[in-house]
Amino acid sequence: MAGEVTHRRYGDDKDLVRFRLYTKERRYDPEQRTWGNANPMYFTVNCWSGLGETVRRTLRRGARVIVLGRLSLRQYDNGDAQRFDAKVDARAIGADLTFQDVTIEHPAWSGPDDPLTQVERPEPAAMAA
Helix, strand or coil, rough: CCCCEEEECCCCCCCEEEEEEEEEEEEECCCCCCCEEEEEEEEEEEEEHHHHHHHHEEEEEECCCCEEEEEEEEEEECCCEEEEEEEEEEEEEEEEECCCCCCCCCCCCCCCCCCCCCCCCHHHHHCCC
């Protein structure tokens, strides 16, 4: 994560949490016998509702994350040059375990003893009564 996590509220029930994501490609130069960075890119990552709240509570600048979501690219002219804006509407975010250890805390389970047990759903007529 390249920037601080920001939070904005829209109306009474829409929360947006946003951060900047930096990524680069690592390439080996056989002549120099060294590794170098290539093709750096920045993305704005939008996280809505519950995902955004969890990101806001748990992640900070510098965290290495993996983002799954919908990518949108917009090209525009800022007067001096052609630019592009890359945004991801995140559906899921996880820690990159290659570079860090993570402890996952599971909330207390209040369902059946076996979480994979099917719970019977009430009939629609019973729900309307």
